[in-house]
Amino acid sequence: xNRRLTTALLAATALAAxxxxxxxxxxxxxxxxxxxxxxxxxLARTYVGRIVFASLCDKLFDIDEKLNAVPQLALxxxxxxxxxxxxxxxxxxxxxxxxxxxxxxxVKFSLERHMTMQGSFRRPELASVDKVEVVDxxxxxxxxxxxxxxxxxxxxxxxxxxxxxxxxxEAGERFGQKPVCAGPYKFVERVPQDRIVVEKFGDYWDKGKxxxxxxxxxxxxxxxxxxxxxxxxxxxxxxxMLATDIKEVRGNPRLKLATVTEIGYQSITIxxxxxxxxxxxxxxxxxxxxALELSIDRDALNQVVYNGEYVVGNxxxxxxxxxxxxxxxxxKRDVAKAKELIKQAGxxxxxxxxxxxxxxxxxxxxxxxxxxxxxEAGFDMKIRVVEFATSLKEAxxxxxxxxxxxxxxxxxPDGNLYVFHRSKAPQNYGGYSNPEVDAxxxxxxxxxxxxxxxxxxxxxxEKLLNEGSLIYLFHRRWLIAHTAKLEGLKMxxxxxxxxxxxxxx
Amino acid sequence: xxxxxxxxxxxxxxxxxxxSVIIFSLQQLLPGDPALVMAGEEKDPEVIEQIRRQYRxxxxxxxxxxxxxxxxxxxxxxxxxxxxxxVLQLILQKLPVTLQLATMAMAIALxxxxxxxxxxxxxxxxxxxxxxxxxSLWGISTPNFWLGIMMIFLFAVTLxxxxxxxxxxxxxxxxxxxxTTIMPAFVLGNAIAGVIMRHTRSAMLQALQSDYVRTARAKxxxxxxxxxxxxxxxxxxxxxxxGALEFGTLLSGAVLTEQIFTIPGFGKLIVDAxxxxxxxxxxxxxxxTATTYIILNLLADVGYILVNPRLRG
Numbered sequence: 001x002n003r004r005l006t007t008a009l010l011a012a013t014a015l016a017a018x019x020x021x022x023x024x025x026x027x028x029x030x031x032x033x034x035x036x037x038x039x040x041x042x043l044a045r046t047y048v049g050r051i052v053f054a055s056l057c058d059k060l061f062d063i064d065e066k067l068n069a070v071p072q073l074a075l076x077x078x079x080x081x082x083x084x085x086x087x088x089x090x091x092x093x094x095x096x097x098x099x100x101x102x103x104x105x106x107v108k109f110s111l112e113r114h115m116t117m118q119g120s121f122r123r124p125e126l127a128s129v130d131k132v133e134v135v136d137x138x139x140x141x142x143x144x145x146x147x148x149x150x151x152x153x154x155x156x157x158x159x160x161x162x163x164x165x166x167x168x169x170e171a172g173e174r175f176g177q178k179p180v181c182a183g184p185y186k187f188v189e190r191v192p193q194d195r196i197v198v199e200k201f202g203d204y205w206d207k208g209k210x211x212x213x214x215x216x217x218x219x220x221x222x223x224x225x226x227x228x229x230x231x232x233x234x235x236x237x238x239x240x241m242l243a244t245d246i247k248e249v250r251g252n253p254r255l256k257l258a259t260v261t262e263i264g265y266q267s268i269t270i271x272x273x274x275x276x277x278x279x280x281x282x283x284x285x286x287x288x289x290x291a292l293e294l295s296i297d298r299d300a301l302n303q304v305v306y307n308g309e310y311v312v313g314n315x316x317x318x319x320x321x322x323x324x325x326x327x328x329x330x331x332k333r334d335v336a337k338a339k340e341l342i343k344q345a346g347x348x349x350x351x352x353x354x355x356x357x358x359x360x361x362x363x364x365x366x367x368x369x370x371x372x373x374x375x376e377a378g379f380d381m382k383i384r385v386v387e388f389a390t391s392l393k394e395a396x397x398x399x400x401x402x403x404x405x406x407x408x409x410x411x412x413p414d415g416n417l418y419v420f421h422r423s424k425a426p427q428n429y430g431g432y433s434n435p436e437v438d439a440x441x442x443x444x445x446x447x448x449x450x451x452x453x454x455x456x457x458x459x460x461x462e463k464l465l466n467e468g469s470l471i472y473l474f475h476r477r478w479l480i481a482h483t484a485k486l487e488g489l490k491m492x493x494x495x496x497x498x499x500x501x502x503x504x505x
Numbered sequence: 506x507x508x509x510x511x512x513x514x515x516x517x518x519x520x521x522x523x524x525s526v527i528i529f530s531l532q533q534l535l536p537g538d539p540a541l542v543m544a545g546e547e548k549d550p551e552v553i554e555q556i557r558r559q560y561r562x563x564x565x566x567x568x569x570x571x572x573x574x575x576x577x578x579x580x581x582x583x584x585x586x587x588x589x590x591x592v593l594q595l596i597l598q599k600l601p602v603t604l605q606l607a608t609m610a611m612a613i614a615l616x617x618x619x620x621x622x623x624x625x626x627x628x629x630x631x632x633x634x635x636x637x638x639x640x641s642l643w644g645i646s647t648p649n650f651w652l653g654i655m656m657i658f659l660f661a662v663t664l665x666x667x668x669x670x671x672x673x674x675x676x677x678x679x680x681x682x683x684x685t686t687i688m689p690a691f692v693l694g695n696a697i698a699g700v701i702m703r704h705t706r707s708a709m710l711q712a713l714q715s716d717y718v719r720t721a722r723a724k725x726x727x728x729x730x731x732x733x734x735x736x737x738x739x740x741x742x743x744x745x746x747x748g749a750l751e752f753g754t755l756l757s758g759a760v761l762t763e764q765i766f767t768i769p770g771f772g773k774l775i776v777d778a779x780x781x782x783x784x785x786x787x788x789x790x791x792x793x794t795a796t797t798y799i800i801l802n803l804l805a806d807v808g809y810i811l812v813n814p815r816l817r818g
Contacts, residue, residue: 035777038589045544119556124549176589192588192595193777194672194769220670220767224654229669232661389537389782396541419548426548 026213028486028504030497031226031238035193035219040176041161042113042120047408050158051239052217055198055499057181058205059160060088060107061152063492066322067263067411069152073102073162073182073205079448083147090138095203096164097186104134109165111142118173122159126151147446149453153412184210184500193219211488211503230255230481236504237482237489239497242362243306249481258480260491261311261318264409265416268292268370268471273431274398277354281347282401286467288351291341292402293471295377296370297333302474305366311475315461316416318475323413323454325461338377349378356400358388366473367404395429403429406476411494413457414445421464430469437463509810513803524795525577528788529570539782543586560586560784573788582792583785585778592789595774600793602672603770606693606763607755609686613694614701615748617644619741621698622705626713627732637702644699653692653765660688670767689766693759697751704747708740715739742809749805756801757794 036049041057044050061069061077069077076089094102111132114122128148133141144151154160167180179187184206185198196217200210218235220226223242229235231252241249241257249255270289271278281288298312314330317323342349353374357367364385371381381402386394395403409416419425422441423433437460444456464470478495488501540556541548557563561572576583582592618641625637661669667684675682712718713736721735722728756771763772771790778786 037587037781040589043589119552119559121544121549121552123552173589191598191769192590193773194767218671218767222765225657225670225765225767228654228657228662229671232665232669234661234669234671387537387780389542389780392541393537396538426550 026211026504028212028215028237028499028502029235030215030217031229031235032217032219033223033226033240034221036196036217038176039179039187039190039196041110041158041163041179041181042117042122043176044158045121048219050494051496052196052198053158053161053181053183054496055185055215056179056183056187057158057161057163058183059157060155060162061160063153063156063411063494065492067153067493069156069411073107073160074155077152083149083446083448084144086142086144086151087135088140088142090140091205092138094182094205096162096167096182097180097201098164098167099203100164100166102162102182103137104140105137106165107140107162108132108134109168110162111140111159113163113168114159125154125157125159147448149445149448150410150412150414153410153415156411185215188214206500209500211501212499215499227481230483233483236486237480237497239478239480239495241479241481243309243477243479245481246307246309246479254484255481256484256486258482258489258491259309259477260493260495261320262409262476262478262495263317263321263411263416263493264407265313265316265318265475266366266404266406266473268473269395269403269405269430270469270471271398271401271403271430272469273433274429277398277401278431280353280401281342281345281351282353285345285347287341287345288347289471290466291338291345291377292374292379294331294334294338294341295374295379296471296473297373298330298473300333300373301366301369304369305362306474306476309477309479311477312473313475314465314472316420316470316472317413321413322450323457325454325458327458328461328465333373335377342378350375350380351378352380352382354401355381355383355404356391356394356402357383357385357404358391359385360388363404363406398429398431405429409494413453414441417441417457417460418445420470421460421468428469432469434463434467510803510807513806517799517803520799521792521796525574525788525792526570528791528795529573530566532784532787533566535779535782537782539586539784542782556586573785577792582789585783585786587778587781587783587786592785595786596789596793599769599771599774601674602768603756603772605675605682606686606690606759606768606770607752609690610693610697610755610759611748611752613690614697614751617694617698618701619705619744622702622744623709623732623737623740625702626706626709629710641699641702644695644702647695649692649696649759650761650765652695653689653762656688656692657765670765672766672768685766686768689759689762689768692762692766693755697755700751701744701747705740705744708743709736712736712740745808746805749801749808753798753801756797 032048032051034048036052037044037046039049039052041053058073060072060074062072064070073091073094074088075091078087090104090107096102111126114120115126115129128144128146128151130143130145133143135141162182164180168175171178184201184204186201188197188199190196198215200213204210220229226238227241227245230238246257249257270282272283277283282292302308302310302312311318312330313319314328315324355367357364367383371383374381394400407416418441419427421428421432421437423438440456440460444453447453447456482489485505487503487505490498490501540553540562543556544553561569573583584591585595621637621641625634628634657669660667667688672685673681718731718736721731760772760776763770771794775787775790
């Protein structure tokens with residue numbers, strides 16, 4: 001009987017093989033690490049969703065390698081001297097996927113939709129905008145409540161994505177099931193957890209640079225399986241590959257690796273002001289926090305867990321970033337000094353710390369390495385692995401002492417700072433509060449010159465790096481592996497797959 | 506017979522009510538706040554408040570339950586917070602996928618399990634019996650995710666015969682559909698085959714020692730006829746029940762297998778929903794699978810009575 005079974009199985013597999021699984025050369029198949037949420041620029045909230053939006057919805061501005069805002073649907077922007085009026089000039093002859101004109105009226109509609117729609121996540125991003133005025137068909141003017149320098153940078157992300165007013169009015173809250181934007185590809189179909197299919201948009205404003213006919217996005221959660229699909233040719237590109245798989249990809253002549261340092265960071269958040277757990281030596285004494293930082297060898301951590309592929313750092317932006325404060329370099333490991341600081345603080349060792357770590361194999365491994373290093377200086381880091389959604393709630397309620405958390409980052413440094421350190425800000429999980437720092441953070445938002453802002457942030461850095469609630473560890477690299485046949489992939493610090501200019505040879 | 510079915514159907518109502526209450530209240534025990542998860546990275550307090558109001562998370566749990574159950578009676582299972590799509594639509598999208606996978610897995614399990622069980626009972630205490638036993642033990646004890654990944658590496662990466670993952674509907678392209686589902690169906694079927702084999706073997710051993718088989722042999726019937734016609738038919742009744750139960754389990758979603766092969770069925774739907782605290786989806790899927798399970802159970806009982814006249818009382 002076993003022979004019969006084997007024969008049947010072989011027949012089935014041979015049949016499958018003979019069908020020929022190759023697909024048309026102009027289809028690009030991209031493996032995503034998760035299933036995106038709703039594809040509505042106002043309601044979307046996940047990173048993975050932004051990868052799909054990169055083909056569907058163009059933004060007013062895009063970013064370049066140096067994180068400057070560069071023209072996309074808009075050609076230029078100008079801020080009035082008082083910082084309260086921003087005039088945006090639009091690109092002429094741009095159409096939405098449904099043929100409607102992408103003009104000043106459409107921009108006003110889209111921005112107001114972001115600002116007023118129920119459940120819109122863009123509302124806080126555009127909170128500084130008071131009203132949107134149409135000057136002429138190709139000019140809009142944004143009137144601000146107060147000067148807000150990160151505004152243009154907000155318009156390089158979902159807040160800058162324009163939707164067809166006609167389609168949005170018709171679909172209402174269901175717009176995300178069939179988004180109509182002005183990107184290089186238009187929406188074809190979506191089967192949740194299975195695939196999202198988009199097709200080249202014939203009237204795209206930059207259509208000469210769009211070479212691939214169709215793109216299929218497939219969420220494949222397991223990273224081993226994602227890589228297996230790439231190797232077998234089922235996929236052409238995979239995002240967020242594991243650092244431990246780099247060697248394998250580099251050794252495969254049919255594959256290529258594209259990397260770029262992220263704009264976000266990985267850090268340990270320390271509870272300094274939320275309830276009882278904050279009252280331990282770690283939360284109450286900055287010297288003990290410094291000691292914990294000094295006990296960690298960031299380079300070793302990077303080597304052991306991430307094959308040395310990530311970029312170590314000690315600030316909210318990476319050392320390559322224009323806003324990195326050179327005056328405060330990454331400290332080297334110094335166990336003797338760490339012990340000395342603990343002694344000065346008068347804390348009895350070992351210092352027990354409730355160390356909350358979200359469930360993820362890599363993060364967990366990093367936490368274990370930190371645990372071992374910190375132990376040498378006198379810390380007893382008690383790792384508590386918690387599923388991610390639960391960990392957020394625990395952090396919100398202050399039921400932790402140290403929390404391993406990463407931030408995907410924003411192009412403007414304000415987005416990596418303000419909500420984490422301003423008193424009572426939504427992501428200030430550590431409960432840090434300092435009126436001086438609050439005032440500086442507010443002030444930096446009103447200045448537009450880089451030098452001027454950087455000078456304010458220097459004061460912020462001096463405070464936060466010595467007494468703040470975050471220990472910054474390193475910056476990951478976005479790792480994208482793709483078939484060697486794919487050409488024209490340009491990596492920018494947000495790690496998104498920009499599809500214009502891509503070619504499959 | 507009809508009264509029996511009628512009685513069982515009436516019993517279904519309190520069972521389902523109980524199930525719905527359990528689903529709803531257990532879910533509330535999950536740590537984590539759905540509005541906080543939904544709020545994404547920004548976590549603006551105003552947005553969080555709005556989400557709470559919109560999905561009635563600010564109301565007491567019994568009120569939330571009443572709103573939900575009212576919707577269920579009118580065919581509205583609510584809306585997915587994450588995808589902004591009706592739950593019913595999501596379920597209808599996934600149901601055919603899960604049904605196809607479960608049916609294929611069950612077919613493979615029965616084919617292997619019953620054949621192996623019968624062979625090992627007939628060839629009792631020979632090397633064939635031992636070999637089949639070892640193989641079935643391997644089937645039961647091999648973790649699905651391991652077997653799945655190994656098969657992907659062999660058939661997709663090394664040999665390149667089958668796609669590593671993904672799913673194609675049979676209405677779209679039946680051959681591709683077969684190619685994408687054969688590996689996950691085998692992984693699922695393999696685990697169940699072992700269980701079925703053990704049950705078939707013991708039932709067959711019992712049947713082969715019974716009086717009517719001795720009589721059949723005494724009549725001079727061929728061994729093949731004795732085994733296939735007399736012993737196997739009787740031995741199969743418990744296997745049918747077992748099969749129905751296993752089929753029900755398959756329908757509730759094969760989480761790990763679906764995850765590895767990226768099959769967009771119930772398993773993946775429910776896992777994503779749980780991690781995102783998308784309550785309406787979890788409730789909808791569990792309610793549908795619980796109902797299906799209960800109905801399958803009922804069908805198994807009815808089938809049992811149909812093939813075994815002694816039970817018709």
